[in-house]
Amino acid sequence: MDPLHAPFDPVALAVPFFVLTIILEIALTRFKAVKSHYETKDTMASLGMGLGSNVAGLLTGGAAFAVTVWVWNHRAFDIPMTAIWAWVALFFLEDLTYYWFHRLSHERRFWWAAHVNHHSSQHYNLSTALRQTWTGVLAGTWALWLPLAFLGFPPAMLAIQKGISLVYQFWIHTEAIKRMPRWFEAVFNTPSHHRVHHARNPRYLDSNYAGILIIWDRMFGTFQPELDEEAPRYGIVENLTSFNLLRVAFHEWAGIAKDLAGSRSLREVIGYLFGPPGWSPDGSRDTSATLKAQWDAQQAAKKTDLAA
Structure with a gap:
């Protein structure tokens, strides 16, 4: 196997599946067979962002790939693409890397400027998964995967595993699935967990950064379950x-330039930056931390009133 060129692209192979399941979800929504919300302009914006992301990747991804190859050429170990243990190790290491990339992209x-567009829809359906960044490569977060190349994982392996992660995350962008079995919810990222991640409710902000495995959020204190008494409200703080x-x-990016x-x-x-x-110098703007603090204070005040 060529260590530099992946023999297949998981995302490209999954595109027909993406299209068919989006059409299916829309159809089932029309017949009220599942809970979901679609708005034509919003869906077209998500599809347009997905197409633009692919174009941006073609224009800018070469530089990231070249750096990855250079790092791999100076690798510490030789890791064979044909070894099962290597794929198992990469599965966990890549998913952990994704967790920290995702957390950094929110905090x-x-x-965040490169990631916020993915959260900008006020609806949550399969088309939302396609609302991808145009500026991710320019923001440089791909550099977080360079240590894996330095360890010796070939660029082709990294490309395949990153593609598998992206394909996995498609199906969790839905309201049609309420809960998976308890054991699955305990280990894997699910629609329930990811709905929380996309919510703008103060209680839910900055949580559930998982790619495939929710165990990282449980380990690092960023896990928040979806609560039946509080339905997620989607979008960003200022929609x-x-x-x-x-x-x-x-x-x-325009907001950063103005500031x-x-x-x-x-x-x-x-x-x-x-x-x-x-963030603002005088603290006059709200951050996730201040919004959560305000919400906590409101909940404490309600409990005090009830006790009185």
């Missing part, structure tokens, strides 16, 4: 009012 504004693809793709133009110190520059989304 630091520079990388977009436009389906314009350029606005969907670049609105947070940087008004910065008055190096501290403000660093804060606007690498602080949590919503």
Whole structure:
């Protein structure tokens, strides 16, 4: 097997499945056979973002691949693509890498700017999974996978496993499936877990960063179960009012540029770039942490009122 060129692309192979299941979910929704919500403009925006992401990848992905190959050429070990143990090890290591990539993409504004478009839909259905970034390569988060290349995992293996992860995550973007069996919910990322991740309810913010395995969230304290008494409300804290693809793709980058133009110190520059989304020098804007704190205070006040 060629260590530099994957013999197949999991995502490309799955595209017909993506299209057919989206059509099926829409049809079942129309007949009220499943719970789901589709809006034509929103769905078209998601499909447009998916197409644009593929184009952006073709234009910018070569540089990331070249760096990955260079790192692999200076690898510490030789890991054979034909060894089963290597694929098992890569499954866990790649999924752990994805967890930290995903967490970083939510907790630091520079990388959130490249990821926020995926959360910009106020609906949650299979088409939402296709609402992918146009600027991910430029944001540089692909560098988090370079240590795996340095260890000796061939670039082709990395490409296949990353593709498998992306294909897996497609089916969890749905409201049609309420819960999987308890053992499955305990180990794997599921529609229930990922609905929480896409919710803008203060209780649910910044949680469930899993790719395939939810165990990382359980290990690192970011797991939040979906609660029957609180249905997820989807989108971002300040929802977009436009389906314009350029606005969907670049609105947070434009916000960063505006804030940087008004910065008055190096501290403000660093804060606007690498602080949590919503950071401001005077604390006048809400971050996930402040929204959660406000929600906690409201819940405590309600309990006090009930006790009185």
